[in-house]
Amino acid sequence: MKEKYIGTWKDAIFESPGPKSLRQAANLALKGLCMGSADVIPGVSGGTIALITGIYEDLIAALRSFDMNVVKKLLVLDVKGALAKVHVRFLMALFSGIIVAILSLARLMNYLLLHQPVPTWSLFFGLIAASTVMVGKHVVNWFGKPGISFVAGIIAATIIVNLIPMRTPEDLWFIFGCGIVAICAMILPGISGAFILLILGKYEYVTASLRNPFLPQNFTVLVVFSMGCLIGLVGFSRVLNYLLQKFHNLTLAFLAGLIAGSLQKIWPWKEVIDTQVIRGEAHVIWGGPIMPAAIDQQVLIAAALAVLGFIAVWIIEWLSNR
Secondary structure: OOOOOOOOHHHHHOOOOOOOOHHHHHHHHHHHHHHHHHHOOOOOOHHHHHHHOOOHHHHHHHHHOOOHHHHHHHHOOOHHHHHHHOOHHHHHHHHHHHHHHHHHHHHHHHHHHHHOHHHHHHHHHHHHHHHHHHHHOOOOOOOOHHHHHHHHHHHHHHHHHOOOOOOOOOOHHHHHHHHHHHHHHHOOOOOOHHHHHHHOOOHHHHHHHHHOOOOHHHHHHHHHHHHHHHHHHHHHHHHHHHHHHHOHHHHHHHHHHHHHHOHHHHOOOEEEEEEEEEOOEEEEEEEEEOOOOOOOHHHHHHHHHHHHHHHHHHHHHHHHHO
16 A cells, blocks of 8 residues: 655645646636536536637646546545645636636526627627637648537537426435536537536526535535536546547537537527426426517627627637736
């Protein structure tokens, strides 16, 4: 059996990659805040934000750092040794921003999507459209296999975003499974974990628990859901890491296709196909995209917000590069 880690706690924490100063940690937390904000919106992916801010591959590597060696060290109570293997500073800084955003913005996003859907979706449409361009910039030579991979990504996103939300059980085993599936989508650019929850009929159920997280029933739901997310993160990150290592160009092209294909879900004007009652409240289930009835003031405001969102992504990338 290998000897336990003999360094200090500080040595263990600074052993693996991560921010080395408070400023770097704050910068990473801010990116996490942006990711968390995206993750609570059905149709917008936190993985997209990770890509355009330049931390996507670092995120996958950090998640992959949870391996069997870490588990073995924890089993023999070598906590410092486990910390030395895990990218703990990176994950702590990033997830602090993600958690703050999810807890603080869940109620706001529900309100905006319910009462101001067209302006809200317009801003997101601009964000995602620019994200497609940003990811596409990193693809080398679009002809041949990368082009096919891009089209495959569009087709995959189209199939997923056109699935109709369904009514599903509220048993804890199903909540656990929803956590696994949703978190896999959250780290995939273009595929929204929040939208996957919507398809599974659990978006409002989970976000309602976030509003009062310390109620016993809500706390149990969030703990079980979080455990599913943890299992999904650790497992799926290995798949993504393998694809990025072995098929980097094809994978980026496919991810760009996923983002482009998801644009139809973000389109501000949608038809209403159903109304679903969740916890005593009526919620609209949106269908496919439609054109606005007339070019009026609302359309002009929506167009301005889309342009603002597009510009915001370029500013985010410029700041990230700096």
